[in-house]
Amino acid sequence: xxxxHCPYCSLQCAMDVTPATGGGATVTPLDxxxxxxxxxxxxxTSAEVLTAPDRLTTPLVRRDGExxxxxxxxxxxxxxxxxxxxxxxxxxxxxxxxxxxxxxxxKAYQLGRFARVALAxxxxxxxGRFCMSSAAAGGRRAFGxxxxxxxxxxxxxxxxxxxxxxxxxAETMPPxxxxxxxxxxxxxxxxxxPRRTPTAAMTSEGRGLHLAPLPGTDLVLLxxxxxxxxxxxxxxxxxxxxxxxxxxxxxxxxxxxxxxxVERVTGVPVATLRRAARLLADASRGRGAYVLTGRxxxxxxxxxxxxxxxxxxxxxxxxxxxxxSGYGCLTGQGNGQGGREHGLKADxxxxxxxxxxxxxxxxxxxxxxxxxxxxxGPGKPAVALFESLGTPGGPRAMLIHGANPVVSxxxxxxxxxxxxxxxxxxxxxxxxxxxxxxxxxxLPVTQWAEETGTMTNxxxxxxxxxxxxxxxxxxxxxxxVWSELAERLGSPVSFSxxxxxxxxxxxxxxxxxxxxxxxxxxxxxxxxxxLYWPCPAPDDPGTPRPFLDRFTTPDGRAVLHPVDETPPDDxxxxxxxxxxxxxxxxxxYQSGAQTRRVPALNAVEPRAYVELHPLLARRLGVExxxxxxxxxxxxxxxxxxxxxxxxxxxxxxxxxxxxxxxAVNRVTNAATDPVSAMPELKVAAVGIExxxxxx
Ligand code: SF4
Numbered sequence: 001x002x003x004x005h006c007p008y009c010s011l012q013c014a015m016d017v018t019p020a021t022g023g024g025a026t027v028t029p030l031d032x033x034x035x036x037x038x039x040x041x042x043x044x045t046s047a048e049v050l051t052a053p054d055r056l057t058t059p060l061v062r063r064d065g066e067x068x069x070x071x072x073x074x075x076x077x078x079x080x081x082x083x084x085x086x087x088x089x090x091x092x093x094x095x096x097x098x099x100x101x102x103x104x105x106x107k108a109y110q111l112g113r114f115a116r117v118a119l120a121x122x123x124x125x126x127x128g129r130f131c132m133s134s135a136a137a138g139g140r141r142a143f144g145x146x147x148x149x150x151x152x153x154x155x156x157x158x159x160x161x162x163x164x165x166x167x168x169x170a171e172t173m174p175p176x177x178x179x180x181x182x183x184x185x186x187x188x189x190x191x192x193x194p195r196r197t198p199t200a201a202m203t204s205e206g207r208g209l210h211l212a213p214l215p216g217t218d219l220v221l222l223x224x225x226x227x228x229x230x231x232x233x234x235x236x237x238x239x240x241x242x243x244x245x246x247x248x249x250x251x252x253x254x255x256x257x258x259x260x261x262v263e264r265v266t267g268v269p270v271a272t273l274r275r276a277a278r279l280l281a282d283a284s285r286g287r288g289a290y291v292l293t294g295r296x297x298x299x300x301x302x303x304x305x306x307x308x309x310x311x312x313x314x315x316x317x318x319x320x321x322x323x324x325s326g327y328g329c330l331t332g333q334g335n336g337q338g339g340r341e342h343g344l345k346a347d348x349x350x351x352x353x354x355x356x357x358x359x360x361x362x363x364x365x366x367x368x369x370x371x372x373x374x375x376x377g378p379g380k381p382a383v384a385l386f387e388s389l390g391t392p393g394g395p396r397a398m399l400i401h402g403a404n405p406v407v408s409x410x411x412x413x414x415x416x417x418x419x420x421x422x423x424x425x426x427x428x429x430x431x432x433x434x435x436x437x438x439x440x441x442x443l444p445v446t447q448w449a450e451e452t453g454t455m456t457n458x459x460x461x462x463x464x465x466x467x468x469x470x471x472x473x474x475x476x477x478x479x480x481v482w483s484e485l486a487e488r489l490g491s492p493v494s495f496s497x498x499x500x501x502x503x504x505x506x507x508x509x510x511x512x513x514x515x516x517x518x519x520x521x522x523x524x525x526x527x528x529x530x531l532y533w534p535c536p537a538p539d540d541p542g543t544p545r546p547f548l549d550r551f552t553t554p555d556g557r558a559v560l561h562p563v564d565e566t567p568p569d570d571x572x573x574x575x576x577x578x579x580x581x582x583x584x585x586x587x588x589y590q591s592g593a594q595t596r597r598v599p600a601l602n603a604v605e606p607r608a609y610v611e612l613h614p615l616l617a618r619r620l621g622v623e624x625x626x627x628x629x630x631x632x633x634x635x636x637x638x639x640x641x642x643x644x645x646x647x648x649x650x651x652x653x654x655x656x657x658x659x660x661x662x663a664v665n666r667v668t669n670a671a672t673d674p675v676s677a678m679p680e681l682k683v684a685a686v687g688i689e690x691x692x693x694x695x
Contacts, residue, residue, distance in 0.1 A: 002468035003030060006043040007102070007448035008589045010148070010331035010458040011173040013039050017047065017449050017468035024051040025449060025469050033154050033530075034457065038175040042589055045598045049447065050469060052597045054431055056444035057474035067432075067442060072476065075441055080488035082424045083119070086396050092120040092376070096385060096395035099344045100402025101128035101333030104453025104465070105517075106499045107478050108335065109350055109506040111401060112343020114482045117368055118491035122376035123395050126344035127403045129382040130410075131336040133345075133676035134298040135329035138307025141675075142559055143320065144552035145514060146352070147460040147533070148337050149328035150320070151545045153179050158324055159290050161188030161208075161283030163276070165218060165310060166296025166682075167330050170198035171586040176330075177202065183290075184208060188283050190276050192221060193296060194581055195611070195653055196646030209276050213266035215579040215651055215683045216568035218297045222309035223565070224262030225277045227254040229316050232274075234281035236318025243551070244315050246560035253562030265565070267648075284317040288324035291317075295332060296583070299682040302566035304675040309563050320558060321547030331458040333590065338456030341515035341533075342506055346379035350506060351513020360513070367509040369493045381677030383410065383670050390421025397424040401445075401478055406434040407591035407659050410679040411634045411670035428478055433593040434659045445478050446471045452499045454525065459544075460532045462517070464525035511536070514552065569671035570685035576632060578616070579651045580686040582664050592657035605655070608639040608662025612688070613649040617641060620688055627691035630654065632684045635666035638691050652688065656681075 005012040014032030017025050025047040031037040059075035060067040086094040097115040099108060108126075115124040136146035143150075156162060156179040169176040180202065183189045189208030191200040200210040213221045229235050230251055240247050259270040283289035291314040297306045307329065314320055314327035331337050342350045350367075353360035355378050365372040380388060386409060388394035398419070409415045419425055419438055427439040430447045450471035455463045483497040496502050500522045511518035519535035519542065535542040550556030572579070584590075587601040595601045610630060612622065622628055622641045629638050630652070638661045639654055647653055654664040669680040 002466050004449060004465045004468050005455060005463050006039065007046050007049070007594070008042050008334055009173050010334055010336055011035060011176055012334060012455055012457040012463050013043050013175055015039060015043065019469045024048070033152065034459070035175040036178050038178070040174040041587060041601065042595055045600050047449070048598045049594045050449060052431055054597070055472060056430055056432060056442065057472050058444060060442040062440045067437070067439070075443060076484055076488060079424070079426050079441055080485060083397060083489060086423060090396060093123055093393070094396045095119050095121045096123035096389065096398045097121065098382070098385070098398060098400045098403055098405065099124070099126040099339065101126060101131050101336040101339050103335060103339060103344070103402045104455060104499070105335065105338040105342055105506060106453045106502040107401070108339040108344045109342040109509070110479055110482055110495060110502050112350070113368060114486060114495060116375055117370055117493060118482070118486040118489050118495065120374065120376060122346070122379035123385060124344065124379050125346040125382045125385050126339055127382065127405065127408060128333060128336040128339045128344065129677060130299070130408065130679065130681060131295070131332045132329065132340065134300070134303030134673055134678040135293060135307050136340065137304040137676040138311055139329070141561060142308065142311045142315070143547065145546060147546065148331040149459045150547050151326050151328065151459070152461070153459055155324065155326065156180065156290055157182045159183050159188070159283065159288040160186040160286045161190065161280050161289040163190045163192070163280060163289070163291045164199065165192040165222070165291070165293050166298065167292065167294025168193065168197040168199045168583060169330065170202060172332065172584050174586070186283070188279055188289070190279065192218065194648050194651050209272060209279070211268045211272060211276060212648060213268050214648070215581050216300065217266040219302060219306040219309050219563065220257070220262055220265045220565050221268060222306065222313050223254060223257040224259055224266070224273050226309070226313045226316055227257040227262070228259060228274055228277035229281060229313070230254055232277070234277065235316045236284065239318030239322070240315070243321065243557055244560060245555070245557045249562050250312055250560040253564065280317060284319060284325060289317060289319055290325060291319060291327045293329045296581070296682055298329070299678055299680065301569045301671045301673055301680040303673045303678045305563040305566060308561050312560050312563070315558055315560055321551065323545070323548065335455045337458065337460060338454070341456065342510065346381050346385070351510030351517070352515035353513045363512065364509050367505060381672070383415070383672050383677065383679050386415040386418050389418035396422055398422055398426070400425070400427045400435060404433040404435045404591035404593045406438060407593070407663060407665065408656070410665055410668040410681050412663055412665040413635045415670065428481060430475070431593060431597060433591070443481055444475045445481065446475050451477050452522070454503060454522070456533070462520055462525055462531045462533065464522055466526070568683045569669055569680050570632070570683065572685045576685040576687045578686050578688060580630065580632070580664070580667060580684045581651060581653050581682055582656045582668065583653065585655045585657065588655065588657035590657070596657065608637065608654060608658040608664065609642045610639040611642050611644050611647050611653040613647050614643050614645060615649040616652070617643045620690070622690055629689050629691045630664070630667055630686050632667040632669070632686045634669065637661055637663055637666045652686070
């Protein structure tokens with residue numbers, strides 16, 4: 001039996017994994033501050049993916065259009081020879097790398113180093129770009145630091161009010177909801193979501209408020225709440241004077257957002273806006289209040305500004321950096337936080353260092369044993385990277401690790417077409433995902449409980465996941481893959497396949513950076529210490545609450561940035577008069593590559609559906625369960641109608657876990673935020689018809 005953590009979301013619930021006789025394993029929950037002995041259904045069934053019937057155990061190469069089994073030597077030889085040829089003919093930028101937000105810190109770090117040293121390419125990014133990039137950008141410009149929650153999750157327990165905007169943890173991470181109970185009991189849970197989600201339903205019976213704004217208007221809603229705080233003199237003037245810059249500019253920027261105008265834009269009544277603002281203000285002066293954002297607010301072409309508006313609200317109340325109060329964003333993917341701290345992001349080096357900073361380049365190059373001048377510069381963020389594939393001067397080969405972009409990309413038909421233009425697509429995975437099925441070479445790799453590595457959870461806490469079961473014959477770890485590929489490519493330096501050696505190097509590369517891991521080691525984590533970054537030395541206790549004394553800006557003060565309304569990129573038209581929003585369901589995780597292979601989960605939610613209000617259904621002539629077609633300017637998908645009063649009549653919802661005709665990302669918009677490069681996955685203008693003919 002090995003104590004470890006769940007393979008899925010950033011809550012990283014603690015569990016024991018016990019190998020089962022005859023293969024596979026069982027899991028049992030462990031008591032841990034974040035999950036308190038609970039697991040959601042995804043966690044309970046997570047071990048089933050280890051023995052998925054279609055588990056890959058031999059490399060595959062494409063011959064005459066078909067993927068056929070081969071041996072590792074042949075597969076790696078083919079990959080290395082093709083990469084060498086493409087680099088010789090077109091330069092190192094001909095190779096691109098795309099990583100996943102579930103890779104361990106060791107793998108995220110090593111993949112970043114492999115791309116920049118062994119391949120010498122700037123073209124690396126990761127699907128965490130679709131998770132936290134707007135929250136990260138907003139946090140950095142206000143606080144100088146991006147750590148999802150700059151406080152332990154248990155701090156939420158004592159708050160009188162929590163504003164949760166664009167997040168549905170009752171389905172995405174159910175054990176998290178135990179931390180909302182204090183606010184519920186105080187009548188102070190405020191949920192902002194255009195749907196009556198299970199999380200929004202937690203506000204019923206006097207336990208809080210559910211605000212259901214028009215999709216794409218979260219920013220205006222936040223401007224309105226902040227304006228009420230200022231106009232009713234509910235802000236914390238002492239805190240603002242002591243710890244915050246930009247107060248006058250913010251105040252002036254709010255003047256036009258009187259509540260009646262906000263009601264007109266968002267559809268949320270003035271009285272509800274005032275109740276929410278006062279509730280938060282009362283709590284901030286009582287036991288405490290928190291403002292938390294999620295992807296619903298962030299995955300927009302103006303997501304960074306929406307996050308900034310949420311931070312402005314929190315700063316006006318004096319919450320960030322105060323014991324018992326705060327601002328944070330809820331990371332989605334298991335290691336969305338650690339992945340961007342250690343080099344998967346196009347513009348970052350380990351330790352959350354900028355790849356354009358000469359001192360950062362010199363430090364990291366020193367650890368890596370290369371000349372700083374040999375390190376490439378910043379690459380392209382995910383959407384731009386995919387758009388560049390196969391274009392003149394663009395990448396002609398791509399290596400994908402731990403991601404399934406053929407389901408998860410926005411405007412997925414157009415961007416998937418770019419993959420078809422490549423000379424070489426190499427996918428490492430443990431099952432034949434939709435993306436692996438398109439590859440020229442598929443490398444079967446270990447997963448989660450079969451390898452040792454660390455994860456950084458949504459609180460910035462380091463967790464060790466020790467190897468708990470023996471991997472099947474024929475698979476390799478990705479660290480082993482990169483080690484051998486680097487050698488075959490003639491890399492100037494070697495790449496260790498030992499996760500503890502890689503982690504040691506990571507800690508040295510991060511030393512002195514914003515995300516300083518220098519004080520961490522596998523042994524320290526194995527001892528069970530609760531360690532949060534930054535942690536600059538082996539005897540340093542780590543930093544659970546980094547903002548208590550000062551923010552990470554040059555003068556230690558948080559910065560208010562005025563922002564203003566920006567409508568969704570898609571305008572509603574007579575032909576496309578309905579807003580589509582997307583999200584997750586209880587049973588599935590991200591692209592569904594894992595959870596769609598768990599029979600108990602797939603039996604409950606086996607295919608795509610679309611939620612629509614009875615009024616809309618009646619107008620369209622659509623019956624419950626009927627197949628409908630959802631189309632946007634990008635493409636169309638199909639789903640079974642699910643009629644519910646828990647959604648606005650002008651809005652429909654679809655989960656994004658499904659491939660092929662049920663892939664909602666055929667419809668979503670790849671327009672990106674100018675600061676974070678986050679695509680607008682959360683709102684699109686659509687038209688809907690009965691699949692059998694026009695409604
Ligand atoms: Fe916990 Fe998330 Fe795993 Fe569910 S999916 S058990 S909430 S870590």
